[in-house]
Amino acid sequence: MDRPVTDAWIGESLLYVLRERLGLAGAKDGCSQGECGACSVQVDGRLVASCLVPAATTAGSEVRTVEGLAAEGTPSDVQRALVANGAVQCGFCVPGLAMTVHDLLEGNHAPSELETRQALCGNLCRCSGYRGVLNAVREVVTSRAESADAAAQSAADAEAAAADAEARAAGGTAPEQAAGGYPQDAYPGPSYEAQPHAGQPYDEQAHGPGGHGNGHGDYGNGTGHVPAQASHDGPASPSAGPARQRHPARASREPPARHPRSPLPRPRPPPARPRPHLPSPCGSGKAA
Numbered sequence: 709m710d711r712p713v714t715d716a717w718i719g720e721s722l723l724y725v726l727r728e729r730l731g732l733a734g735a736k737d738g739c740s741q742g743e744c745g746a747c748s749v750q751v752d753g754r755l756v757a758s759c760l761v762p763a764a765t766t767a768g769s770e771v772r773t774v775e776g777l778a779a780e781g782t783p784s785d786v787q788r789a790l791v792a793n794g795a796v797q798c799g800f801c802v803p804g805l806a807m808t809v810h811d812l813l814e815g816n817h818a819p820s821e822l823e824t825r826q827a828l829c830g831n832l833c834r835c836s837g838y839r840g841v842l843n844a845v846r847e848v849v850t851s852r853a854e855s856a857d858a859a860a861q862s863a864a865d866a867e868a869a870a871a872d873a874e875a876r877a878a879g880g881t882a883p884e885q886a887a888g889g890y891p892q893d894a895y896p897g898p899s900y901e902a903q904p905h906a907g908q909p910y911d912e913q914a915h916g917p918g919g920h921g922n923g924h925g926d927y928g929n930g931t932g933h934v935p936a937q938a939s940h941d942g943p944a945s946p947s948a949g950p951a952r953q954r955h956p957a958r959a960s961r962e963p964p965a966r967h968p969r970s971p972l973p974r975p976r977p978p979p980a981r982p983r984p985h986l987p988s989p990c991g992s993g994k995a996a
Contacts, residue, residue: 735773755807787806789848797836
């Protein structure tokens with residue numbers, strides 16, 4: 709917001725113009741030497757000690773004070789964290805601390821404790837110390853990281869939903885299938901109630917009253933014989949065409965009659981062959 713200043717002396721400091729000319733009392737005058745940090749403000753995004761900056765040098769610049777941290781009267785997350793962690797006591801140095809923490813987190817989204825201490829070395833506090841300020845910085849870093857993760861997840865979900873919608877539109881998927889189901893007429897045909905076996909027990913539907921067929925199939929009468937011209941499904945319907953004729957060789961399943969076999973004669977042993985007479989090595993044995 710532009711707030712022109714008309715009656716300022718050229719030697720006035722920016723701190724004096726903010727407090728006395730514009731009525732912005734957030735920045736405090738603690739030392740007038742730039743040592744305490746209570747007068748810290750941002751000029752064009754840079755943290756400065758307003759007690760050392762001539763007001764004339766900031767003409768046309770963007771100056772942000774602690775009053776500019778709140779959005780529509782609602783304290784920022786940095787201000788709420790400082791209050792929640794007990795970093796506010798007398799309140800004299802808190803505006804400068806809030807501006808310093810805000811400037812730190814703008815340039816470093818996840819500072820370490822050492823980096824936080826180095827950033828706060830130009831702000832003096834004699835009431836509560838700096839532990840509350842360090843805890844407040846850690847809390848702000850954690851909350852902003854969680855918010856960023858949630859926003860990224862929401863953006864990814866929205867992108868996936870948009871891609872899914874485009875794929876459905878390009879493929880022409882039916883609404884029922886897109887919802888995970890199938891249309892009712894995916895398999896056209898007569899309904900279950902229109903079938904001739906509707907309402908009958910399972911055995912009579914598949915195997916006939918006797919539990920093994922309808923008397924006309926391969927297992928019709930339980931004797932193993934099948935009529936030569938029998939049909940599997942009973943009488944043929946008018947629209948089904950002529951019944952299928954069975955091959956004569958397949959009309960009966962009985963094995964063909966076999967001729968009785970006569971017992972084979974037992975083989976006779978071969979006749980004994982006479983042994984040859986060999987002369988004795990000791991002579992004929994007859995006395996001379």
